[in-house]
Amino acid sequence: MEFTLFTLLNGVSYGLLLFMLSSGLTLIFSMMGVLNFAHASFYMLGAYIAYTISSQIGFWPALVLAPVAVGLLGAMVERYGLRPLHKFGHIPELLFTFGLSFLIVELVQLIWGRAAVQYAIPAELDGPLFTLFTTSFPKYRAFMMLVALAMLGGIWLVLTRTRIGLVIQAALTHPEAAEALGHNVPRIFMWVFGGGSALAGLAGVIGGNAFVTEPAMAATVGSIIFVVVVVGGMGSLAGAFIASLLIGVMQTTAVALDYSFASLLGQMGASVSPGTPFYALMNVTIAQSAAILPYLLLVLILIFRPKGLLGTRE
Amino acid sequence: MLEIRNLHAYYGKSHVLHGVDLHVKPGEIVSLLGRNGAGRSTLVKAAMGQVSATGSVKLKNEDILGLKAYQIAYKGLGYVPESRDVFPTLTVEQNLVLGEKSGKRGGRWSLEDMYGMFPRLRERRAVPAGVLSGGEQQMLTLCRTLMGDPDLIMIDEPTEGLAPKIVTLVGEYLMALKEKGVSVLLVEQKLAIAMEISQRVYVMGHGAIVFEGTPAQLRADAAVRKEWLEV
Amino acid sequence: ENVKIAFIDPLSGPFAPVGQNQLKSFQLIADMANKGKWAGDNTIEVVGFDNKGSPQESLTQLKAVIDQGYRYITQGNGSGVGLALLDAVNKHNERNPGKEVVYLNYAAVDPDMTNSKCSFWHFRFDANSDMKMEALTSYMAPDKNIKAVYIIGQNYAFGHAVSRAAKEYLARKRPDIKIVGDDLHPIGQVKDFSPYIAKIKAAGADTVITGNWGADLALLIRAAKDADLKANFYTYYGITTGVPTAMGAAGAERTKIIGNWMANNETLNGKEVVEAFKAKYNDDYYAAQTHVIITMLSNAIKAARTADPVKVAFALEGMKTQSLNGGVMMQKADHQLQQNLYIGTWTKTNGKDIKYDQEGTGYGWRMDKKIDAYVAGQPTSCQMKRPG
Amino acid sequence: MSAMHNPTMPAHVPAMALELRDVRKSFGKSEIIRGANLGIAKGERCAVIGPNGAGKSTLFNLISGRFPLSSGEIRLNGGVISGKKPYQINRLGLSRSFQISNLFVNLSVYENLRCAVLWSLGYKYSFWHQLGKLRDAHERAEQVLEQIGLQRQRHVPAGVLTYAEQRALEIGITIAGGADVILLDEPTAGMSRSESDAAVELIRKVTVGKTLLMVEHDMGVVFGLADKIAVLVYGEVIACDTPQRIRGNAEVQSAYLGTEQETEYA
Amino acid sequence: MSTVRFQPMNLGRWLLWSAYALILLAAPLVFSKGGGLTLLSQMGTVMIFGLSYNMLLGQGGMLSFGHAVYSGLGAFFAIHAMNLAGAGQAPIPTSMIPLVGGLAGMAFGVLFGYVTTRRAGTTFAMITLGLVELVFASSLMFPDFFGGEGGVTTNRVIGDKILGISYGPQIQVYYLIAFWLFVCTVTVYAYTHTPLGRIINAVRDNPERVEFIGYDTQWVRYLVLILSSFFAGVSGGLSAINFEIVSAENVSAIRSGSILLFTFIGGIGFFFGPLLGAIVGILFSVLLSDYTPAWQLYLGLFFVLLVRYAPGGLGSLLMLLLRTAKFGQFGRVAGPLGWVCLAALPAVLGLVLCVEMLYHLTMEAANGSVKNLFGVAADTRHAMPWLVAGGLMLAGVLGWRRAQPAFAEAWNDASAVIAAKIRSAS
Ligand SMILES: Nc1ncnc2c1ncn2[C@@H]1O[C@H](COP(=O)(O)OP(=O)(O)OP(=O)(O)O)[C@@H](O)[C@H]1O
Ligand SMILES: Nc1ncnc2c1ncn2[C@@H]1O[C@H](COP(=O)(O)OP(=O)(O)OP(=O)(O)O)[C@@H](O)[C@H]1O
């Protein structure tokens, strides 16, 4: 009981974290069509900047300032890096961000060193929120979930209350026509990219002290966030949200399942010995394969439903 | 309304317009005729700030040359491109909505007026514009620009790919625009309607204006027609 | 003569901090050796080469350093790399007689390297994982509070080895202890360990044994604190750079470590090194093997009266000496160093017996027990082929 | 519609190149093609006219296999092609052009044409023939190049051709494969009088002995080329007859031509 | 690449190829000392990999994030084959091992390609990303075959020497690689001039239309992927021989990423792009990393600047120069170009100095503040070296400011002239 409950709770909170990480990417990737490989790096920057700020003037200012800083940086990147590349199509854009991610890691190491930094959880958010049975649920996780939901609401408002979404889609196919109708396309692109980066930064502020703030932190979240976006479906925020929850719960519950194909056979009476073909394969437990499930999901989705869960286009 | 003086336009190095002078008075329909490649589209593109050009372009006595396209649009210049640039992934209605300028309410036209003009669009309002028929796309681009409530609208070959019946319809609608006090600069291939609806016509050849006058004068002037319009 | 040792380990990427720390440790000791003329007139120099943590890159670097005339290499981060290098060194020496290279292994702990895969050209100065587990279990055995043990590790050779040894030895020493779980998770991919903690809790474990290192260890322990799991963690690598910072207070009185030395040992032996290191690099010295290696190499060079690897290798065999962790001996049969081992607990420093903290966290390792070399001794299956 | 306008029932007429039998197509709720019947004899030049959105291009897309039919049947030279994939249909000898030019923009004009002939010459997916050595492909490409009069642009990437040239290449690619049934969707769209006259000549030239089905709004072109005109209104063929008869047809007048057209085409 | 006249045989091409062969033969004699051979061998394998990758990206417009899967799996099969041969259970000479790799790679191409090539564009890219992560993760899960994180090692010296060749010495391995490189280059080049090779270009430009000239685009992509995975496998086999080890990283997303990087650096629009890219890429990632800890920074900078200012890659720059030369315009631009480069030089130098000193300050400050730069000892704690570096950069920038316009002018004129010539030609 306790176990299943907390597994579920963990699943949801992990899912929300994933959403927090990928929401910015959804914005950029699925609306502007730019596969922003530097997204994870912006996440890392957010963490480091927040670390510096919070060590000076505290966590709460950092919660606001760090994302702003990262957002501005993102805007700059779009303005001076990506905009001129737009006409060459997606691959150069993608590779630009690719190279950028290299640079950012190096700069981070130059400024903050190679080892992990001590970015602590603020006292008022440290400690357990409630304790069920014997397991306690940390405040900070709750806070994380809250922020993730806030993000969802925020983006949703922007996309529904304004025409930004439409303009971007329009500009993707016919930028000139969109401009001729009086839309300042370049500026919108810039701010969307900046906004996406800011979201990544915010995720960093919060993920940074929940986990470890180190130069490798970008690499570790690198591809999973793409999985979320793609599985959710291009151009669909709700999709990304559902996908994150799905993956979160899926992965955490999988960890709980120590069954392997072999054990299954065992229960059906058939015995599996090292002699039997694919012995290794059969002995992999679901728990062990938890990490690859998202990618499996990705491939399957793309084959059978290339639009993604709630996607509108391929 | 619109006043173009000594306009030179370039595509990279190739010099396409050689000092064009042209003007459109308020509430006037002016047609710009000429063979393919004469430079008509380039002219309107230049006025819209989509092609690098030198000279002077004044809208309501404001210099607009060198401004960005969206700024020009806000100053009240509308442009319907010849290549039907509908936004394929958006629905017909979304396309129209995008025509409106943010923060500029209460224009001359509403969605309903547009659907009134071309009922076909109302039927198709919910489908992605990309799947529209060629002609429907043509109608859509026209309406989309009108939604922006321009004071002067430049239309590049609107009747292209339209059924003869619709062509005459479009002619009538252009007249209607005039009634609403919108000036029109019409780039046309089909002599017939151009002659019929416009007060003045320009004929363009090799990137320069070779004739300016009323349709009547043009009808009279067989030489120009022969040299610059027919084969 | 100036004897150059090529240090082939990660100097960039995720494992760089550890690599950097150990390179610095080597260089500090080398300085001391040269100042103190440990190797007579010969000097020792340790130069770092970045293998980016990859076996393949290591071999490229090996080729490079051999081209540059190095005859001694040292490596420690990862048995995967270690095995690759071992194999490559053997091949090189066999193909290029007269240009042999000796591999001084300071921390690759896969038992095979001194058993089935043992080689004359390889010397291991750290206790291999079985020895450490032997010591660990014999420390756990008398503790009657330990009833249910959970083993969790990264899903690769070392993780497997730890789990195998743990089960085997506990069964031998404390048959009553129940192994309530045995988990393997992918390296460096798990962000959120709470599900694993939930599992451990559900299994009712009072003790956890893990071979995890780096972020995987830190996150595991943090998750444990968050979920308020009351269990002790017996770790191999709680001491390595980065973990203390990441673990911070979360690990206090919860995390234990098995190592071949610790700064806060009974006599604070080696404090001059620790302080010199702190003074020079503002970092913590913990890789005591570096001291053993430089000492033994110096002695061997003196004894052999040459820096020629083959002669030095022979001289190293069976050599005895004193190091930071007391008397040590390089076992001739398998080139596995025999040394005392220490068990400690992550605790607030108190300035007295817990003098030195790590990474300025205010926490350090309290020594719980010193385990004599023979306790951890292992039988070896090594049949060594010696040149000539 | 009344029987007299009903298109010739294919069953009775032999040697039909293309037959549509009660073809229907709906996208979502809206039915676009509502039971179209049409039969085109071998060697015939037939023009499809009709108001915008009547379904002409859609009809082409159905015939050429771009969209699947909702119901009905299409036969090419007697064999059923409905339900087949575009490339399969093309291999059976039907080729089409597009209303909006649809070229290989980065390839040279010559390569565009050579690509178009490869399959019909039986080279399929070969990766063992050297293109340079395929004399037949080369000659065929050159021939078409010359027919559409783009020899001088042979090495220019198709993307930078002028509009008219692109239309010409569009037609070139369509006929290069040597298919005997050709579908052209508004081949002269956006051309000036002079250019479209040239285009008509070109089309007449390249389609001798072939069956031609084309969509066109320019009555000049239609009456200049077609020996039969089918009128499509709201997804139905309301008439299919000789140009003169169609011109006289009141229903067509009201549905499509509108009044006082002739001025321009005189 | 896209336009070829009807020319059954062509002398120029023969000359080109022989020159290529000569370079391959002579290279080790020139770069004999130090790690030269090791580098060359590595470049060789990467070149083949790049060629195979560009069959997808450059010629087919298929952006793959997982091409290492094919080279990697090829490598694994190759190395197991070598071990079998070593154990005397399979009579395969080392020189034929690459073939084993190739076939293995191809087999997986047949297997995975069937799934991945069902889609194109971004969807394809994402599937490959998922696929590579899958294969990578599983490779760690099945140590029996993949050898865990340590990988599988082997001994390339199989049996006794055949006419003096044991493949023990690096030089012999180099020539083996060079041989295969030559063969692969020729075959891949030939392939680009076959019907399939041309149709894939068409598919890249406009898949829809291809369907209407008789081709099944899915099949085209599938076949091309299979072929390309064969060459990927060959390069994998060669790297297995070269390193005598294959590990999980061979099938990793990082590998796939780096080949994308290299190929792009070289220029995906040109047949020889991947070859260029391999050279530069290896120099950066292997050679530079021996000299400076900042190599990743340099690589990143170089790459970002390249993408930003020459999205066509080095190949495009080269071609532009060649073109100007071909039309006899080189004289016009040579001078200004020289000046621009001259101006750029101090800027680059200054930048390098700054970066190096920064790194020293942050990473090795403990070993004294003195850093040896190009043989000059600079004290990073003093202002002087910084001033020098700054001055150099400033000088460079100013020089650039002065020289650049002249160059731009000359360049535009030249290209105008060329454009004119072309027009008059056609
Ligand atoms: N993007 C471009 N780059 C280079 N030259 C161009 C470009 N667009 C048009 N041109 C050239 O400029 C000249 C004028 O083109 P423009 O489109 O204005 O002609 P037009 O009068 O609109 O004819 P059409 O009936 O084809 O629209 C033509 O010679 C054309 O080839
Ligand atoms: N994929 C689709 N989904 C939904 N509606 C479609 C689709 N394709 C076409 N339609 C609709 O079918 C109708 C017929 O389109 P079609 O392009 O065949 O018209 P057309 O006869 O070619 O007109 P035009 O002469 O203007 O080209 C149009 O109303 C169009 O909106």
Ligand SMILES: [Mg+2]
């Ligand atoms: Mg035009």
Ligand SMILES: [Mg+2]
């Ligand atoms: Mg149509």
